[in-house]
Amino acid sequence: MKYIEEFRNHAAAQALVREIHRISGGRRIRIMEVCGGHTMAIFKYGLPGLLPANIELISGPGCPVCVTSNSFIDHAIELAKDRGTLIATFGDLIRVPGSSSSLQKERGEGADVRICYSPLDALELAKQHPDRNVVFLGVGFETTAPTAAATIHRAAEQGRANFSMLTAFKTMPNAMKALLDGGEVALDAFLCPGHVSVITGTGIYEFIAREYRTPCVVSGFEPLDLLQSILKIIEQIAAGLAKVENQYTRAATLPGNPAAQKLLKEVFHESDADWRGIGTIPRSGLEISDEYARFDARKVFPVKLKPSRENPACICGSIMRGAKRPLDCPLFSKVCTPESPKGACMVSDEGSCATYYKYRRTP
Amino acid sequence: MKLVEVTGTTGVVEISGVRRTTDLSLVAPVEPGQYVIVHAGFAIAVTDEEEARKSIELFEEMARGLEIEGEK
Amino acid sequence: MSQSSSGGGVITLAHGNGGKFTHELVERIFVPRFASSELSELADSAILSLPETASGKVVFTTDSHVVTPLFFPGGDIGKLAVCGTLNDLAVMGAKPLFLSCGWIIEEGFDIEKLEKIADSMADAARAQGVRVVTGDTKVVERGAADGVYLNTSGIGVLLPGAPLGARSIQAGDAVIVSGSMGDHGIAIYAGREGISLRTELKSDCAAVFPLVELAMKICPDIRVMRDPTRGGLATTLNEFVRGTRLGIQVDESQIPVRPEVKGVCELLGFDPLYVANEGKLVLVVPAERATAVVSAMKAHELGRAACTIGHVTERAPGRVFLRTLVGGDRILDMLAGDMLPRIC
Numbered sequence: 012m013k014y015i016e017e018f019r020n021h022a023a024a025q026a027l028v029r030e031i032h033r034i035s036g037g038r039r040i041r042i043m044e045v046c047g048g049h050t051m052a053i054f055k056y057g058l059p060g061l062l063p064a065n066i067e068l069i070s071g072p073g074c075p076v077c078v079t080s081n082s083f084i085d086h087a088i089e090l091a092k093d094r095g096t097l098i099a100t101f102g103d104l105i106r107v108p109g110s111s112s113s114l115q116k117e118r119g120e121g122a123d124v125r126i127c128y129s130p131l132d133a134l135e136l137a138k139q140h141p142d143r144n145v146v147f148l149g150v151g152f153e154t155t156a157p158t159a160a161a162t163i164h165r166a167a168e169q170g171r172a173n174f175s176m177l178t179a180f181k182t183m184p185n186a187m188k189a190l191l192d193g194g195e196v197a198l199d200a201f202l203c204p205g206h207v208s209v210i211t212g213t214g215i216y217e218f219i220a221r222e223y224r225t226p227c228v229v230s231g232f233e234p235l236d237l238l239q240s241i242l243k244i245i246e247q248i249a250a251g252l253a254k255v256e257n258q259y260t261r262a263a264t265l266p267g268n269p270a271a272q273k274l275l276k277e278v279f280h281e282s283d284a285d286w287r288g289i290g291t292i293p294r295s296g297l298e299i300s301d302e303y304a305r306f307d308a309r310k311v312f313p314v315k316l317k318p319s320r321e322n323p324a325c326i327c328g329s330i331m332r333g334a335k336r337p338l339d340c341p342l343f344s345k346v347c348t349p350e351s352p353k354g355a356c357m358v359s360d361e362g363s364c365a366t367y368y369k370y371r372r373t374p
Numbered sequence: 375m376k377l378v379e380v381t382g383t384t385g386v387v388e389i390s391g392v393r394r395t396t397d398l399s400l401v402a403p404v405e406p407g408q409y410v411i412v413h414a415g416f417a418i419a420v421t422d423e424e425e426a427r428k429s430i431e432l433f434e435e436m437a438r439g440l441e442i443e444g445e446k
Numbered sequence: 447m448s449q450s451s452s453g454g455g456v457i458t459l460a461h462g463n464g465g466k467f468t469h470e471l472v473e474r475i476f477v478p479r480f481a482s483s484e485l486s487e488l489a490d491s492a493i494l495s496l497p498e499t500a501s502g503k504v505v506f507t508t509d510s511h512v513v514t515p516l517f518f519p520g521g522d523i524g525k526l527a528v529c530g531t532l533n534d535l536a537v538m539g540a541k542p543l544f545l546s547c548g549w550i551i552e553e554g555f556d557i558e559k560l561e562k563i564a565d566s567m568a569d570a571a572r573a574q575g576v577r578v579v580t581g582d583t584k585v586v587e588r589g590a591a592d593g594v595y596l597n598t599s600g601i602g603v604l605l606p607g608a609p610l611g612a613r614s615i616q617a618g619d620a621v622i623v624s625g626s627m628g629d630h631g632i633a634i635y636a637g638r639e640g641i642s643l644r645t646e647l648k649s650d651c652a653a654v655f656p657l658v659e660l661a662m663k664i665c666p667d668i669r670v671m672r673d674p675t676r677g678g679l680a681t682t683l684n685e686f687v688r689g690t691r692l693g694i695q696v697d698e699s700q701i702p703v704r705p706e707v708k709g710v711c712e713l714l715g716f717d718p719l720y721v722a723n724e725g726k727l728v729l730v731v732p733a734e735r736a737t738a739v740v741s742a743m744k745a746h747e748l749g750r751a752a753c754t755i756g757h758v759t760e761r762a763p764g765r766v767f768l769r770t771l772v773g774g775d776r777i778l779d780m781l782a783g784d785m786l787p788r789i790c
Contacts, residue, residue: 012389012390012705012708012709012712013376013409014409014421014423014426015389015712017430017433018429018430018433019771019772020433020434020437020772021699021771021772021773022436022437022438022440022441023433023434023436023437023440024771024772024773025440025772025773026436026437026439026440027436028773029440054776055770055776056770056771056772056774056776057768057769057770057772057773057774057775057776058772058774059774060774060775061772061773061774101414128414128415128714129397129414129415129416130414130415131397131415131416132415151414154413154414154418155413155414157400157416157418158397158400158413158414158415158416158418161397161399161400161416206411206413206418209411209418209419210418234770234771234772234774235433235772238772260422260425260428260429261421261422261423261425261426261429262411262419262421262422263419264422268400268401268418268419270399270400270401270402271400271418274400348782349782350782360715368779369777369779370776370777389709389712389713390705390706390708390709390712391705391706391709392636392641392706392709392710392713393641394641394713
């Protein structure tokens, strides 16, 4: 697999690891990643075990499923209960527990819930089933939002009347700012999301380096990308620097993807957003703009929801803010497991707790 | 993934003999033979092969350096 | 029957009522295909003679098959059922001899499809010198059986040198696989989802007794063997050591995975180590036998990609872990829940 397998080379990885050990020094260095894909890759390749003990990789709120509020799932479930509705969703959402049920459970009770690889699949379903209302559940960050925007744009072109989206898209930079402002966790650097940066451009992190004197390295997803990015962070810290560096030069650029950015501006507008476990972060979300309101399931199918409930013992919030680790949670692996998740972090494959449970109960 | 077919804003990408349809509207215009990054059914970027080659060469050099060290 | 066996037609509830229609169905479709004297008797049970064996032990297994789709690249539910049951016997170190098959057919099912499935079963059994000696047929209402449900039970005799089982595993033992991982599950998935492949990916569905025979000839003290079906290689390896004071370490770079399987997994976020196989063997053998066992299997067409992938260790009791491509370690747990394609 070209441009993939070369970035998994064993000898090069060993060389990078050696170099990281050589210059990391002794003081504690805390690096936060804010991308579900990074969380998975780090654990999939066993990277934490290769790093010196003084380097700590912390998982931040980079899992889009994990930061989606209970009430979003509750809303989707309410819509699913109407048998004239077809819910189309990414696989990631199907097991997420809402206040009292999940889409998977509802499917078992007869709701029509289908898994899609792309929002375009959902639009196709709307075309194939003109007698049903197709609602696509749009969660994700700046990587997925443009694909949803493009789909809504296409739905408008097609005049598709039975298609809408229930969205909860979020954006990274102000969330990263909120974490730094919160001061709960002393962070030395950020590993910045690779594909978000492909869309937005790598410049969006400049303010973090400048105002918070925190090094930021945009990283790809292969093990050599991550190790090289960690090395670049250590090198910056050793030299007393704080800048934005792009390690993912084969895909991410300073300006980003102009076509995607244009679509985002046209179909969405910036809004405040509710991050599960963190609270409301100003200007960290995307909502469908008025011009496309007929594709906004919140407006087309308003629903009265009971107040959503979270498990009081669940500390997912602290975990997503990087303040606590999965092992700190009293429910972790005893009551809360991937088979019966009690909170967001365990539900998604990319959640801190799920990844920790699967990959890290170490040999 | 390698773009093997292009028809307007739709294309077919291939990886290890697996082919999938992909929407190209976020990266058009593109040509077969180019490599793209794919997410949720859309190509979101064209791989900069020059940069990829530079990275790969650097990693190969590191790997060689490690071998030489090993031989000492 | 609604129509002659070569003319098509569909199964009706009458075919399952035990009377004239059932008899016609059995006599025209199943008996000639399975061609066993016991079956032709159409008695309530089959009377069997078992060959003399040193062990004096009979091995017995049963499996129900509810797979969809019924027909897939590389096989169908019939071939799957027969090979699956034969393999369950083979991995115990038993020579498979006799099979039963119980059909639960949905009203309205195409008779031509039924004949195809029966053909596959007959072919698979005949190729291994195994006879279908008894069976049962029921028909259920439309909507109740996804086309066809199949149960196959198998009888074999335990050969000398049969594995003692997972409890005989020792630290230092080698872990061997007979070939590439993930072919069956990914072939089914790709077929179902319409994922197009340049070269069609086929299920690896096959009877593995020939490989077992070769391995046992070379190695009289195989610890344990299993065919890594649902849950994949990772689940099977966990079954070997769960709850014991031993662990298993496998090397990602040694595990054979076909490029197309890698491609689909890369695209959809699947892990081939958790994907079902239907024609493969995992063995744990004493370390000093590993090379010979691998060579012996490689000589057979089913075992061309056989290799040692890891070893049993005292580190990490009860656990399986993977040495990844870049040298880091990660836990390889059992499969929990369904694998779902990951997007976000």
